[in-house]
Amino acid sequence: MRDAINAGLQREIEREEGRVASAMRRALEAGGKRLRPIAVLLAGEAFRGEREQLLPYALAIEMVHTSSLILDDLPEMDDAEERRGQPALHRAVGEADAILAAFAMLARGFALAAQPAGGGRRQQELAQKLVLLLENAIGVRGMCEGQSRDLALDASHADLRSVEAIHRLKTGALFAAALEGGGRIGGAEDEALAALFLFGKNLGLAFQVRDDLLDWEGDAAVPALPLHGRPNFVALFGVEAAKEVVRDLHETARRALAPLGSRSAPLIDFATYLEVRES
Amino acid sequence: MRDAINAGLQREIEREEGRVASAMRRALEAGGKRLRPIAVLLAGEAFRGEREQLLPYALAIEMVHTSSLILDDLPEMDDAEERRGQPALHRAVGEADAILAAFAMLARGFALAAQPAGGGRRQQELAQKLVLLLENAIGVRGMCEGQSRDLALDASHADLRSVEAIHRLKTGALFAAALEGGGRIGGAEDEALAALFLFGKNLGLAFQVRDDLLDWEGDAAVPALPLHGRPNFVALFGVEAAKEVVRDLHETARRALAPLGSRSAPLIDFATYLEVRES
Numbered sequence: 335m336r337d338a339i340n341a342g343l344q345r346e347i348e349r350e351e352g353r354v355a356s357a358m359r360r361a362l363e364a365g366g367k368r369l370r371p372i373a374v375l376l377a378g379e380a381f382r383g384e385r386e387q388l389l390p391y392a393l394a395i396e397m398v399h400t401s402s403l404i405l406d407d408l409p410e411m412d413d414a415e416e417r418r419g420q421p422a423l424h425r426a427v428g429e430a431d432a433i434l435a436a437f438a439m440l441a442r443g444f445a446l447a448a449q450p451a452g453g454g455r456r457q458q459e460l461a462q463k464l465v466l467l468l469e470n471a472i473g474v475r476g477m478c479e480g481q482s483r484d485l486a487l488d489a490s491h492a493d494l495r496s497v498e499a500i501h502r503l504k505t506g507a508l509f510a511a512a513l514e515g516g517g518r519i520g521g522a523e524d525e526a527l528a529a530l531f532l533f534g535k536n537l538g539l540a541f542q543v544r545d546d547l548l549d550w551e552g553d554a555a556v557p558a559l560p561l562h563g564r565p566n567f568v569a570l571f572g573v574e575a576a577k578e579v580v581r582d583l584h585e586t587a588r589r590a591l592a593p594l595g596s597r598s599a600p601l602i603d604f605a606t607y608l609e610v611r612e613s
Numbered sequence: 614m615r616d617a618i619n620a621g622l623q624r625e626i627e628r629e630e631g632r633v634a635s636a637m638r639r640a641l642e643a644g645g646k647r648l649r650p651i652a653v654l655l656a657g658e659a660f661r662g663e664r665e666q667l668l669p670y671a672l673a674i675e676m677v678h679t680s681s682l683i684l685d686d687l688p689e690m691d692d693a694e695e696r697r698g699q700p701a702l703h704r705a706v707g708e709a710d711a712i713l714a715a716f717a718m719l720a721r722g723f724a725l726a727a728q729p730a731g732g733g734r735r736q737q738e739l740a741q742k743l744v745l746l747l748e749n750a751i752g753v754r755g756m757c758e759g760q761s762r763d764l765a766l767d768a769s770h771a772d773l774r775s776v777e778a779i780h781r782l783k784t785g786a787l788f789a790a791a792l793e794g795g796g797r798i799g800g801a802e803d804e805a806l807a808a809l810f811l812f813g814k815n816l817g818l819a820f821q822v823r824d825d826l827l828d829w830e831g832d833a834a835v836p837a838l839p840l841h842g843r844p845n846f847v848a849l850f851g852v853e854a855a856k857e858v859v860r861d862l863h864e865t866a867r868r869a870l871a872p873l874g875s876r877s878a879p880l881i882d883f884a885t886y887l888e889v890r891e892s
Contacts, residue, residue, distance in 0.1 A: 352753065352758045353761040354757045408709075410707070436716070437684065437716070437751075438758075440716060440720065441723070441747070441752035441757075442748060444720070445749075458734070458740070459737050461744070462740045465726075465727035466727060470724075473720035478716050478720075479632060479713075481713055482636075482710050
């Protein structure tokens with residue numbers, strides 16, 4: 335699946351020219367686990383989705399995700415030096431071009447969401463729904479708001495509730511949109527779509543907390559104190575509490591899939607893979 | 614028309630809550646001439662477009678435009694202190710929230726483009742086309758690339774051709790998308806759509822050169838030298854050459870409308886208004 339996604343991203347950018355295209359290419363070619371687009375394919379293929387139909391939306395989700403990483407890394411946000419083992423994009427091409435590349439990548443994400451393969455009536459209805467789903471996940475009610483709250487958080491007064499809310503917006507929302515969107519393209523019914531959304535939302539949050547745990551365990555001697563107000567679950571609430579949160583969220587995510595019956599198997603496997611991953 | 618647009622923008626943002634929504638509200642309420650959304654309404658109403666059908670796309674265009682102004686003003690781009698008579702957004706809410714508000718506003722622009730009023734088959738087909746039109750204008754082949762080239766331009770080696778190309782990408786592309794999109798919603802045929810696109814492209818470029826002339830005339834004692842490599846037509850090529858470029862572009866724009874016959878009257882009036890405006 336990852337190969338199909340990487341090949342698709344490659345096709346999208348190789349025909350573009352110019353300064354911004356070159357910055358986009360650099361960000362996309364730096365690699366990444368492509369978990370969110372894989373979630374799109376798994377959700378769609380659990381129903382009647384063909385790979386070819388699902389791919390544009392999977393690429394849309396990865397473009398939007400990558401664009402959000404470019405912003406996160408900016409000096410006025412997390413001020414990161416590296417991303418995916420490469421220099422952060424603004425360190426390679428300058429801040430202005432990094433911001434413009436993120437902007438253009440977000441725009442391309444929406445264009446991809448609007449063009450699920452095929453041009454029939456169902457595809458057009460889908461296009462409209464997928465664009466709205468994506469905006470809901472990424473915009474003023476989603477990732478952007480989560481990032482803003484994250485940066486503004488006073489770590490010394492953070493409580494579990496506000497930190498959870500931030501991660502739901504920052505990470506949960508896009509996972510949920512990946513799963514619901516994949517299901518929609520695959521022709522899932524309303525009950526299944528709600529189940530996929532809920533699964534994605536809880537899986538995304540679990541993913542984020544587990545990330546914090548991996549950061550911590552990777553460098554146990556240095557407490558992962560919150561930087562720039564970033565709400566790190568482990569630093570705030572301790573290793574044991576964080577592990578329990580991950581277990582609970584995975585349990586909730588799995589239970590959410592009950593309405594899918596045997597179709598849920600590949601999604602449960604995906605959740606297990608995320609729960610035990612080493613990086 | 615401006616009142617309908619302002620009321621529509623108001624409706625879009627008043628139901629949103631949070632930090633990013635508040636930054637978006639500030640940027641949108643700072644005012645603006647709303648020329649691009651007016652162009653959408655004029656183009657659509659020249660055909661069979663109803664105001665109510667046209668408004669979501671008009672708001673989409675203004676959201677996207679406003680988001681691009683927020684980016685332009687950032688310290689790493691034009692480093693502007695003011696915009697529309699108010700402090701630039703990043704000076705009011707900080708750089709991170711300004712960037713996030715621009716991002717969320719771009720996303721909302723795509724959501725608005727995807728929901729022209731009404732839910733019938735024609736509307737769904739339209740939604741798909743409008744999203745692609747917008748991405749073409751704003752993304753890697755449009756405004757983002759123009760802004761990147763603008764910032765990278767070595768003013769001492771700028772020639773008319775490269776400066777024109779930058780302004781076509783930065784300003785012409787969105788005007789063209791406003792006019793073509795309005796015409797599409799209004800049900801214009803292909804020949805008329807091509808005419809509207811060409812009209813918008815030339816009008817947008819003329820608008821930009823005239824802006825440079827207004828900047829110059831407003832402060833004649835201080836030559837408007839290019840700042841941060843910004844290609845100011847007047848500073849680079851002189852007042853007389855710039856005036857001639859404006860006249861030529863307006864002539865080309867008007868001629869492009871020939872296929873529209875008598876339907877072109879309100880658009881010609883709009884062009885005249887832009888050509889003689891004082892600010």
